[in-house]
Amino acid sequence: MSLAVALVAASLSVSCDTSSGGGGQPSPPPPHPQNLVATLEDEVRDAGGDQVSWATYWKLCWDGYPGAVGYQLQAVTSEGTSPRVQPHQEGRCFRLEVAKNTNRRELGLHKRDVMLALASGQLAYRVRAVLAGGRTSEWSPAAGVGETTATVR
């Protein structure tokens, strides 16, 4: 989806949010996806000699949304919320690389902690469901990239 289409879709969805529901009251969007859970996944491979290459991925999953035809994600940064809405059609999970390195095996996942700390301070994501007819749910609470949690509301 191009940025223009995404933004027009966002504009229209805002327009829907503000339309009257017959009785003069705005029709609120349906609630956001539930049970957001974030985990970290490490992948390590032999890089030859005494070296290993590794990467850590932050994985955000949520419960299936009744009637959803897809989901959208939006990046929230320390400088503001991106106007770009990212289509996400690959199921109920989103995965993002948050740390990686190649180092001597004896060092383990070298500097992983500081890389995760840096990621969590700069970026978060929120998710919403796309329903038939292009209607969208509310945005979920934002989930900090690099951080894990049990369940968010």
Place this chain on the structure above:
Amino acid sequence: MLSKNLIRLSVFPLSLLLVLSLSLTMSVPVAATAAEEPGPTFVDPTALLEQRDNIRLGHLDYIAPFAYLKAGSGEKFIHIGDESNIQDNTFLDASGGPIEIGDQVIIAHGARVLGKETPASIGEEGICPPDETTGVVPVHCPSFVGFNSEVDGAIIEKDAMVLSVARIAPGVRIPSGFKVLPGKEIESQDQVMEKTVPMVAADRAFMAAVIEVNVDFAIGYTRLRAEDPNNVFGINFDAGPTATDPDRDLPSFRGVPTRRPNYARDFGGKARIVGDVDFVQTLSQFGAVSGVKNSLRADEGEEWIIGTITTMKDNVTWHALEDTRIQLGNRGSYGVHSIIHAGPSSFGPFTHTTAAGNNFRLKDKGVLFNAVVGDNVTIGVKSLVQNSSLPSGTVVEDRTVILNDMPPYPVEW
């Protein structure tokens, strides 16, 4: 909040949103802009561009309040590409040599870029990572210089980052694919690998989103000025409505919504204050304790609650994003070039706050970023507290980094 947004949206024409959408379309990718109608670049009226005829700006750039771009003559130029942003209280000094800023470069609050006998170059050289879907290597990609950091006659390649309060010395090159850790000083090329870590997809997503936000600001502030040139001066409205922020708010002093376009001019460049900032003090009380060139920008943030201020020196920057806010207690003191910045919320509802208790003291060049501190806390000179919680009475020594409540380590310069 929701009802207020809905009311304001009801008078905001959909056609304007569509125009905004189309304007943004023209900006992405960068390569397309040359052949199409260029988007607006916005230079805040408080930004100072010295030797203006030797400064070249691109399209869809955002030059924030009190940015100081100082070019010299001849080869001592400043060139800035498209979709770049030069944030509040930054200093680009080309009086000693040229500065070349490429496309999609972020110069964050308080950062300094100095041209020397070795030119300063950011986002001009190097290579971009291939697109994850197509495998195509784009010509343009973002690069980043963080809060109160310094690029001193150095080269920061595309797809590289210099994080907060770091310094890169003359002649050093930070290659594509690496980021300099906060507080580090890189004085020679052989230190680069030791003091950097590899860039990851999350860094690239962060930078791309920051570019999108600031392109939105360039458009939003340009529109605000077109409606009324006085809108972009002094104490005034934020850039809303933007694609993500339907509100347009004014600061208030002791409960009085205040719009003073002449404030910066009449008081010697006192301050640029925009958006929903709620001061406990009156405007005259604030004016009595505030230095000059202070940029307090609630562009997207929820209402800020600002207690009494004992002193606010010069070139202070406060900034918050949508659904976060800043809350400061009474008797706060804020040093020269200090920064208070909210960050993205981390699970939970949108109530995340960057906060300090009473008697907070943020010394010169100190940075409080996405953190909460109690009463009687002092953060030392050129120290960084990021994603952390500090109990009451904590004193952070000068030149110290505290990141995610991890053990502190020194700023190296």
